[in-house]
Amino acid sequence: MSIKIALAGNPNCGKTTLFNALTGSNQFVGNWPGVTVEKKEGKLKGHKDVIIMDLPGIYSLSPYTLEEVVARNYLIGERPDAILNIVDGTNIERNLYLSTQLMELGIPVIMAINMMDIVEKNGDKIHISKLSQKLGCEVVEISALKGTGISQAAEKAVALANGKKNTVPVHKFQAELESVLDSIEEKLGNDVPEEQKRFFAIKLLEKDSKIETQLKRVPDVSEEITLIEREMDDDTESIITNERYVYISSIINECYTRSKRDKLTISDKIDRIVTNRFLALPIFAAIMFLVYYASVTTVGGWATDWTNDNLFGEGFSFFGLDVPGIPVIAENILVAVGCADWLQGLILDGIIAGVGAVLGFVPQMLVLFIFLAFLESCGYMARVAFIMDRIFRKFGLSGKSFIPMLIGSGCGVPGIMASRTIENDRDRKMTIMTTTFIPCSAKLPIIALISGALFGGAAWVAPSAYFVGIAAIICSGIILKKTKIFSGDPAPFVMELPAYHMPTVENILRSMWERGWSFIKKAGTIILLATIVVWFTSYFGWVDGQFRLLDTLELDHSILAAVGSTISWLFAPLGWGNWKAAVAAITGLIAKENVVGTFGILYGFAEVAEDGSEIWGTLAGSMTSIAAYSFLVFNLLCAPCFAAMGAIKREMNSARWFWYAVGYQTLLAYVVALCVYQIGTLITTGSFGVFTIVAFALIAGFIFLLVRPGKDSKVSKANFKSVAGAK
Incomplete structure (x- = not known):
């Protein structure tokens, strides 16, 4: 019979890092509360019969939030054989609050004091033997990040579970x-x-x-x-x-x-700058600009250029040997075996052109993931949540809403799921509706395509996409909080900032690989199937009353062209009313990467170089730079992919709220994209028309929704008048 050991502790105590070290799991490690939204399990290394259960990070067993409900239900209902309680040694007093509750459950408890290396560095001293005696349970020292003491802690937990000795609470109240x-x-x-x-x-x-x-x-x-x-x-x-x-x-x-030190710690000195009331936002903006500049324009751009020009292009030279690219190799094989024309078209123009166009952006994504993993692991992203709380609270949201958005920068699905950490139902629903405005990894290929192919690699395009998402969240918060449905004070945000530390290379590479491999798997499954469908509907159609395989010049007669033409008029006011762009936006609902894959098939290129050399002439004839940015904004803000929409449906637990969320996202995307194109065209070319008037009317209405008094304002004014009258 297997032994179950539960890992329990406060957020940011290093619990998930310990879980990864004990089980070898590739569980994602972040530096903010709420990363582990559900319990996860793995087998202890060297013990086939020992299961480690990673419970959500919680502050107490009083079920105020959903993650506390998950943890408490598991501990009470399934009663593990032992609890390994992880305590942050740098903040031991706050962490012991949960420990006193865990010991009252009657389950054997062993306490692991984590971050002892930082405690010793600060000159503090924790008397382990005396602490063990006072608490009535065994206490061990560990450093989950460096891996010291973790094996001993696990072995002691297994021994405690085998002994089946219940913990009796030793503390007494009045x-x-x-x-x-x-x-x-x-x-x-x-x-x-x-x-x-x-x-x-x-x-x-x-x-x-x-x-x-x-x-x-x-x-x-x-x-x-x-x-x-x-x-x-x-x-x-x-x-x-x-x-x-x-x-x-x-x-x-x-x-x-505690050591008698008057001087500030290194973390305190850094926080004086990065969390400064006036400097915090400019520093955050500068850091994100540098991250996207390096990921999309410079280092990531160079890597993507090489991948597209060589691996998915004609080939490259390796130590004097000419190595052909994937399209060349595939074409030679297909010709050698005598494949039918339709099969060659499917593989070369469908699979390689579609999936290859997406995979060409993997180097940029890996560079971005490395930067994000470093910022998360070192402790800076926790400060960002703290910084954004001050801003979000003014607009009706709390810093807890920014946490799912940080997670959503990797993938919208776990970001939406992380909204469970918000106990206020109104704030949770509003967070779910706005989380996917932050560009996720699937949207990065679209950003890179627009930035490289249509703006000549301009450095401002990629960072602007990130800040468009933040602006959409802030404006949505202001507008929605002034409606009756979402009115009310934002949820309180309590969070402990971890000490800054240099993350290990292993953790950064693990985080990068986990996110990158997830993207590659999606390219090999969902995107592959989507590109096959797009290729078939693009290269088959009716010509002169005959249904047949079309050549590149006949795509306007395809099935997809017929479907796209029926909806393209909807996007004409946005500047990209041709059927190819319309179809690309619709296929993006399956997976956002499909937008680039669809362009790869419809415009007949197997790769997208940063200078846009393969498609610039084709796209320039159908889409201006203003229209291209409108296309980018629409795809950033509109309803997310099917997987994320499924997460929204599951978390909302209501079909009405699901359609309300998706409808709001799509409507906002359409309005913003329309205003971008119409106002941008007016400024650049002086063109003025009916939809320019519509754009100004929408902007006026948008401003009114932002500045109008909320529902609570009327109530508070009425209360003030009644009190004044009473006096």
Whole structure:
């Protein structure tokens, strides 16, 4: 029979890093709360029968947020054989709050004090043996990042699980509170195992709203609650919380020695600059500009150029040997075996042209992933969430809303799922609706295509796409918060900033590979199937009443051209009303990378070089630079891919809310793209028409929605008048 060990701890305590080290899993590691939204499991290295369960990072077992519900339900319902409680040694007092609750569950607990290397570097001292004695459980020192002490901690947890020795809480509350808890435990009777009575008694006293779902019979404890609240002149939840911190403070005073240092730590010195009220945003903007500049325009651009020109082009020279490119190799093989014309067209013009056009951007994406992984691992992205909280709160959102957006920069699906960390239902729905505005990795090929092929590699295009997404989120927050559905104060945002540290090369490469491999797998499955469909509908059609394979010059007679022509008029006010661009935008709903793959097939090129040499003449005849930017903006903001839409449907848990979210995203994308094209064309060419007037009207309406008073404003004014009148 397998042994189950649960990893439990606060966000940012290094729990997922430890999980990766113990199991060899490629679980993504981030430096903000809420990365692990669901419990995940893996087998302990060297132990086939030991399962490690990675629970969400939580601050307590009081179910205020969805991730706390996941963790508590697992611990109470499935009762693992042992709990490995990871505690951040640099913030031990805050972390011990959860530890006191875990020990009340009656499950064997071993505590691992993490980040001991930083504790020692700061000159602090944690007296492990004394702490173990005070808590009544074994305590070990580890550094999950450096891998020191983790094997010993795991082995001790396995030994503890095999021993099946239940942890008995050693801390006691005040006498009056203990007497009330004893009374509640008696009322629980035989419905609850003896080792769990303490936990449930406390939860009943705290008036826990979720307790009814976890107890067969809920005893009436109103008399006990009234008694203790009258005696201690406070509500029971506050009483329990205060008692815990009194107990924790007594432990810290005896078991933790802080060095007498007056000077600021390195992290404090850095934070004085990067979180400065005036410098924080310019620094963040500069960093993101450099990240996208390096990823798309310089280092990533050079790598993509080489890939497209050589690997997916004519070939390259390797130590004096001429190595042909993939299209050349494939064509030679197909000609040698005598393949039919339609099969050659499918492989060369469909699969290689479509999938190759997407895979050509992989080098740029890998460079971007390396930069993002470094910023996440070193601790800077946690500061960004803190910085954005100050801004988002002014627009009706909290910093918790920015966390899913940070995750969504890799993929929209986990970003949408990370919204579960937001306890306020209104804020959670609004976050789900706006998270995919941030460019994900699938949108990077579109950004690179527009930037390289249509703007000559201009450095401003790629960063502007990122800030267009942020602007859309901020404006959406202002507008939606002023509606009746979303009105109300934003959810509070409490977050501990981890100390800055140099991430390991292993963690950065693991994060890069995980994201990159996910993209490559998608190119080999979803995009492959989509390009086959696009090729068939593009290269087959009716000519002179005959259905047959078309050549490149006859694509206007294809099935896809017929379908695209019926919808292209919708996009004419946006500047790209030809059927090819319309079809590319629609296929992007399957997977955003399909936009580039579809262009690769329809415009007949197997690769997209940064200078746009293969397609510049073709695209320039059908799309101006203003229209191209309008096309980019529309694809950035409109409804995401099918996978992300499925995540929206699942997280909203309502068909009405799903269509509301998708409809809002698409409508906003259309309006912004229309305004970009119409106003941009007016400025650059002086062209003025009916849709220019429509664009100005939309901008006026947009400004009105931004500045109009919200629903809460009227209420507060009315209340103010009534109070003033009373005086």
